[in-house]
Amino acid sequence: MKKSLTAPVVLGALALALGGCATPPAATSAAPTATAATSVAQSDFKACMVSDAGGFDDKSFNETAYAGLTKAVAELGVQKAEVQSQVAADYAKNVQAMVTAKCDIIVTVGFALGDATAAAAKKNPDIKFAIVDFAYTDEDGKNIAEKNVKGLVFNTAEPSFMAGYLAASLSQTGKVGTFGGAPYPSVTAFMDGYARGVTHFNEQKGKKVAVLGWDVAKKDGTFIGGQDPFGDLSGGKKSASNLVAQGADILLPVAGPAGEGALQVAKASNGKVGSMWVDTDGCISQEQYCAVIPTSVGKAMDVAVFEAIKAAKDGSFSNEPFVGTLENGGAYLAPFHEWDPKVSAETRAELDKIKADIIAGTIKTSA
Amino acid sequence: MAEPEPRTNRLRAWASARWRDWTITLAAFVLALIVGAILMIVADPEVAGNFAYLFTAPGLALGAAWTKVSTAYSALLMGAVGSPSALAATTAAAAPLICAGLAVGLAFRAGLFNIGAQGQAVVGSMAAAWVGFSLPLPPVIHLIVAVLAGLIAGALWGGVVGWLKARTGAHEVIVTIMMNYIASGLLAWALTTSAFQRPGRSDPISPEVAGSATFPQIFEQLHVGFFVALAAALVVAWVLDRSVLGFSIRAVGANPHAAGTAGMNVGATTIITMALAGALAGLAGVMAALGPSVNGVPTPLSEGLVGTVGFDAITVALLGRSKPVGIVFAGLLFGGLSAGGLAMQSVAQTPLTLTLVLQALVVLFVAAPQLVATLVPFLKARKGSVSLTGADA
Amino acid sequence: MIRPVADEAEHGTGLQLKSITKRFGTFVANDAVDLDIRPGEIHCLLGENGAGKSTLMNVLYGLYQPDGGEIVIDGAVQHFANPKAAMAAGIGMVHQHFMLVEVFTVAENMILGREPGLVVDLKAGRATVRELSARYNLPVDPDAVVEDLPVGVQQRVEILKALANDAAYLILDEPTAVLTPQEIDELMVVLQRLRDEGKGIVFITHKLREVRAIADRITVLRRGRVVGRAEPGTSENELAQLMVGRAVDLTVSKQHAEPGPVRLEVENLTVTNSAGAVVVDGISFEVAGGEILCVAGVQGNGQSELADALLGNLPVLSGSVRLDGHDLTDGTPKRAIIAGMGFVPEDRQHDGFIGSFTIAENLVLNRFDRPPFAKGAALDLEAINGNALRLRDEFDIRTPEVQNLGSSLSGGNAQKVVLARELSRELAVLVASQPTRGVDVGAIEFLHKRIVAERDKGTAVMLVSTELEEVEALADRVLVMYRGRVVGIVGPDTPRDVLGMMMAGCSYDEAVALAAAAPTEGGDR
Incomplete structure (x- = not known):
């Protein structure tokens, strides 16, 4: 008998906890639930996004792309819809779900969605597609994308080169490290650029700073691997600890959310180890670790996504891939934040020089 | 012992017990939806914010909450069963879950806890996909060979576990877990070799499976594989209840000592059961590798292709009480939740995490009938009258 | 029904089950059963398997709730919601299938369920085992692991466990079913000693020889009802007939063997x-x-x-x-x-x-x-x-x-x-x-x-x-x-x-x- 009272009591308590006796704002303030961006004219244009298995809250890759969508909603007044994927089998279904939801442009995040995006683009020529981190090219690098698909790719090797140079200059042990989630090209580009930056430092300074976790010649390195390499936080931690145990004191984790493991290791080292961040400015997206992040290798995916949506809305959309570089700001080295005092004026000047040389093409950041 | 009861009495007791089962399942759904609704309201700051005005302007708060919840739930329902294409999506998601659920359920009936459906599905998907994209075979034969390859790969992967258990006494839980690691490592490695990796790609993805090795589409996502899964359930049901082998499997599962004393070969039964379970889980992998996705072609083999089907299968099997019919329904329930969950995301823009929580809540309540009976008092009151009859004194 | 007894005043009025009824669905396991147990007696509850003996004792021990009737101890009506309540009222039970954790030692089993706090006081457990062993002359090694012990000794542990609660009444459900002849003899001696100490003992069995050897009083159950009460002198054949409901041939009539090859x-x-x-x-x-x-x-x-x-x-x-x-x-x-x-x-x-x-x-x-x-x-x-x-x-x-x-x-x-x-x-x-x-x-x-x-x-x-x-x-x-x-x-x-x-x-x-x-x-x- 007592039991039957439980449900009403719980509901009542819940109502009290949530509820109050405040008065709602006057109805004259025009639809309080509407968006705050009242200054922007609302548009019927619908921009949509499909994440890869990392999800939109990965503090990295998907999250940055998503920021571009949010920005488009705020600044262009477009409508939005989104779907998160969990496994590879979801990709085609999820893109189709966005087609069904009558989107005008569908942005897919990650090269893993390459097949699904191409297939959907072919089937739905009236819908624009953009895909982050993937470009449809043949063996000669010629663009073979459908008319309505735009690839958004980033030459992350350029800022990674600068990050490698910086890491080498900051290292006390003479060893720096990097590891990836899985050997995808978009991952290894960071690692390779980083290692080449260290080599450049050694050549300039006549030093012998070693890189652990990537071998430029063999094009192979340390990866977390397993079922969920980019979500495996403990795997990231293990990889980072391994590198630290071998003497590395500046790390570059290229593993999405799993890279946070390296930040944890750095934080636990009491200042002995620093860990960079990738895709976004770690001092903003991983604020609590800012003290251990010397810099971040940024990919302005938000900008690229925003521009793609804007172009689709304006009618200036083309299937020509967007390539983010140091020059156009699509790939960048983030500010040093709390590490600012540790970076010497000399190093700053050298980094500026390197950036100029990369843009000028006098320094090659990849093979 | 009780005196023989009149038949009608027993029938009534049976019907009454059945009625109770169904009402409890229904109540489980309702409870899950209620809890889910509360979470949805609390999780959305805009909707929850309106509750500040609950006592002054109840319409505002309740209206917003109602809109939120009803949009989400109608999307869930429509996405799962609301249209022919929704039903097709449900069957596509259910097919591998049914197969893998059978793999866990069958092993469970033999007293074996098969945690390895995941690895068995992975190797099954590898074998089927490889045949699908590299062997040039004529239609129909290509599909059959690919399916058989998946079944055999899964059977070997499971059979090894049975053999180790029968021969050395190695516990199947530990061995299957390790075999899962080996399978996913094997797949990751294979995708870097020229045998599996798509030419011209540096990321781990295989070529697309040939059309001749793809399960024929029937209606949108509904493909022949779903009927293969139903057939598998029928076969397992027949094997368990009607066959000599099933008798041994159940006997070994219920009491291995008595089974051995009665002349059954416990070790051989263990090996055969694990091989059969492996084949069924392999079939789940085959579904993932050869089942056409919404765009008509199967998703190419990659590291996450089978997802977590082998682990979801444990829930499916437990929910289905390890009985084939129960597993089919549990698989359809999961498939519906998955298809409806996508609609909740894309149509009602409910976050994925909330969708997953709702799925978990449904499973939780369905799997815990006692909890439901406790929470819904009138069901509890009926309990005494349909209790077991004739307890031994 | 309950016969007055001379020494009743001395021991209080004892334990009475009055008109206990217990149903499972439509099956009546106990039908208005009366039973009284006095301190200092061994009361044998005799009946075939399925006669309702175990059900009755499970009602008494708080495992089942009766559908009718009441339990009275020393004149006070008792309601046992669970075995804990029954134990608190001084009832101990030795189950047919032992309720021991086989991989634990005797001492560990002894303190199981009665740990006062978070700390397991093994020393006290050992002491309890030794003290009880000595007091009732039931030797058990407190540090022996239960599964290594012979069945008879395991049963001894069960009895000690029941006694550790200062039980005034002890129920033994088919205690001899798993014992060897020697062990049975030892158990009989133990039970007689416990009786002499003033414990009221319910001895459930269907073995007639044991009943005749040890019972002070006998109650026979058949199909959930009390079908008779007997004195220990009653012959085995009479008891068997009461129990089974028909004449039973206790001797096996067999021809002389004619061995072949x-x-x-x-x-x-x-x-x-x-x-x-x-x-x-x-x-x-x-x-x-x-x-x-x-x-x-x-x-x-x-x-x-x-x-x-x-x-x-x-x-x-x-x-x-x-x-x-x-x-x-x-x-x-x-x-x-x-x-x-x-x-x-x-x-x-x-x-x-x-x-x-x-x-x-x-x-x-x-x-x-x-x-x-x-x-x-x-x-x-x-x-x-x-x-x-x-x-x-x-x-x-x-x-x-x-x-x-x-x-x-x-x-x-x-x-x-x-x-x-x-x-x-x-x-x-x-x-x-x-x-x-x-x-x-x-x-x-x-x-x-x-x-x-x-x-x-x-x-x-x-x-x-x-x-x-x-x-x-x-x-x-x-x-x-x-x-x-x-x-x-x-x-x-x-x-x-x-x-x-x-x-x-x-x-x-x-x-x-x-x-x-x-x-x-x-x-x-």
């Missing part, structure tokens, strides 16, 4: 157990068709392993087993079964029976894969069902439906299923271990008759038993085993005390000499 030959058989210890040590014997060879011995002297090795369930170290000339040494159970060996395992629930299988399935457990029960890979459910219906009638298995689960059967009926399965085919030899353990009187009579009938069909029967009555009733020859060896093979009319001494390891001649020197004590119970 030798069918089972065992030569120099040596068997080790899983731990590698030699448990059967160079045993040789023969059993002829048409005779019953009883293997007598105290539990744990290698009889169980001998039977298992004959079946092929235990590997043979050396020696040979031949059945009708076929070599069965190092075979599998399957081979032995096909060669015509019927096997009734000692532990029915563990080795002979699957509770979650239907009765029909249990009846074909060893030949479901052969015609007529199998057609190719498929089972012939009709044949299996038909077989079950036939055997149910032939072996008087009391169940409304053969599709009911095996676990719904009482011990006696379950044993009938096992025996029916083994005897319903052509046998060369029947190896039966403890075929009547945990079985009620009516069923024992039936089982014994069937075994004798099987002998008369020309089957060689090897019967392993620790119960001397059974040995005396059935044996044509008696093989006494002690520590894995044959002490001697003697005739069926060997006196009980001589057999008893042989079971303790004396040779026949020594035993006869000793028996002659020390006249039997007996009669003082």
Whole structure:
């Protein structure tokens, strides 16, 4: 008998906890639930996004792309819809779900969605597609994308080169490290650029700073691997600890959310180890670790996504891939934040020089 | 012992017990939806914010909450069963879950806890996909060979576990877990070799499976594989209840000592059961590798292709009480939740995490009938009258 | 109903169950049962399996809630929501199936469920065990792991556990079912001592000899009702009739054996157990068709392993087993079964029976894969069902439906299923271990008759038993085993005390000499 009272009591308590006796704002303030961006004219244009298995809250890759969508909603007044994927089998279904939801442009995040995006683009020529981190090219690098698909790719090797140079200059042990989630090209580009930056430092300074976790010649390195390499936080931690145990004191984790493991290791080292961040400015997206992040290798995916949506809305959309570089700001080295005092004026000047040389093409950041 | 009861009495007791089962399942759904609704309201700051005005302007708060919840739930329902294409999506998601659920359920009936459906599905998907994209075979034969390859790969992967258990006494839980690691490592490695990796790609993805090795589409996502899964359930049901082998499997599962004393070969039964379970889980992998996705072609083999089907299968099997019919329904329930969950995301823009929580809540309540009976008092009151009859004194 | 008793005032009014009724669905397990237990008496509750004895005691112990009636202790009405409440009121119970954690030590089991806080006070547990052991003269090593202890000692632990609560009333549910004759005698002494200390003891059993030996008063239950109360002097036949509801023949009427040719030959058989210890040590014997060879011995002297090795369930170290000339040494159970060996395992629930299988399935457990029960890979459910219906009638298995689960059967009926399965085919030899353990009187009579009938069909029967009555009733020859060896093979009319001494390891001649020197004590119970 007592039991039957439980449900009403719980509901009542819940109502009290949530509820109050405040008065709602006057109805004259025009639809309080509407968006705050009242200054922007609302548009019927619908921009949509499909994440890869990392999800939109990965503090990295998907999250940055998503920021571009949010920005488009705020600044262009477009409508939005989104779907998160969990496994590879979801990709085609999820893109189709966005087609069904009558989107005008569908942005897919990650090269893993390459097949699904191409297939959907072919089937739905009236819908624009953009895909982050993937470009449809043949063996000669010629663009073979459908008319309505735009690839958004980033030459992350350029800022990674600068990050490698910086890491080498900051290292006390003479060893720096990097590891990836899985050997995808978009991952290894960071690692390779980083290692080449260290080599450049050694050549300039006549030093012998070693890189652990990537071998430029063999094009192979340390990866977390397993079922969920980019979500495996403990795997990231293990990889980072391994590198630290071998003497590395500046790390570059290229593993999405799993890279946070390296930040944890750095934080636990009491200042002995620093860990960079990738895709976004770690001092903003991983604020609590800012003290251990010397810099971040940024990919302005938000900008690229925003521009793609804007172009689709304006009618200036083309299937020509967007390539983010140091020059156009699509790939960048983030500010040093709390590490600012540790970076010497000399190093700053050298980094500026390197950036100029990369843009000028006098320094090659990849093979 | 009780005196023989009149038949009608027993029938009534049976019907009454059945009625109770169904009402409890229904109540489980309702409870899950209620809890889910509360979470949805609390999780959305805009909707929850309106509750500040609950006592002054109840319409505002309740209206917003109602809109939120009803949009989400109608999307869930429509996405799962609301249209022919929704039903097709449900069957596509259910097919591998049914197969893998059978793999866990069958092993469970033999007293074996098969945690390895995941690895068995992975190797099954590898074998089927490889045949699908590299062997040039004529239609129909290509599909059959690919399916058989998946079944055999899964059977070997499971059979090894049975053999180790029968021969050395190695516990199947530990061995299957390790075999899962080996399978996913094997797949990751294979995708870097020229045998599996798509030419011209540096990321781990295989070529697309040939059309001749793809399960024929029937209606949108509904493909022949779903009927293969139903057939598998029928076969397992027949094997368990009607066959000599099933008798041994159940006997070994219920009491291995008595089974051995009665002349059954416990070790051989263990090996055969694990091989059969492996084949069924392999079939789940085959579904993932050869089942056409919404765009008509199967998703190419990659590291996450089978997802977590082998682990979801444990829930499916437990929910289905390890009985084939129960597993089919549990698989359809999961498939519906998955298809409806996508609609909740894309149509009602409910976050994925909330969708997953709702799925978990449904499973939780369905799997815990006692909890439901406790929470819904009138069901509890009926309990005494349909209790077991004739307890031994 | 409750008769006044002279010393009632001295002890208070005791424990009374008044008109207890308990139903399960439509089945009435206890129908207005009255029972009173006085301090300082052993009250025997007698009844066949399924008569409602255990249900009644579970009501008293708070495991079941009665549908009617009340429990009164010393004049106060009690309601026991759970066993804890019953324990607090001074009731202790020793269950038929022990409620001990097998991998824990005795001391750990003792403090289980009564840990005062988070800290396990093992020292106090040990002290409690020692103190109780000394007080009731029940020696137990507090640090022994329960599963390593003989069954009788495990039961002693159960009794100590019940006593540790300062129980004034002690319920023992079929305490002798799992004990050897020696252990039973020891238990009787313990119970008498407890009675003399003023404990009220309920002794549940269906063994008439025990009742007559120990009871101060007897209440007989049949089909949930009290059908009679008796004094200890009542004859076994009268008690049996009261219990079963009809006249019961307690002696097995059997013709003299007419042994035919030798069918089972065992030569120099040596068997080790899983731990590698030699448990059967160079045993040789023969059993002829048409005779019953009883293997007598105290539990744990290698009889169980001998039977298992004959079946092929235990590997043979050396020696040979031949059945009708076929070599069965190092075979599998399957081979032995096909060669015509019927096997009734000692532990029915563990080795002979699957509770979650239907009765029909249990009846074909060893030949479901052969015609007529199998057609190719498929089972012939009709044949299996038909077989079950036939055997149910032939072996008087009391169940409304053969599709009911095996676990719904009482011990006696379950044993009938096992025996029916083994005897319903052509046998060369029947190896039966403890075929009547945990079985009620009516069923024992039936089982014994069937075994004798099987002998008369020309089957060689090897019967392993620790119960001397059974040995005396059935044996044509008696093989006494002690520590894995044959002490001697003697005739069926060997006196009980001589057999008893042989079971303790004396040779026949020594035993006869000793028996002659020390006249039997007996009669003082």
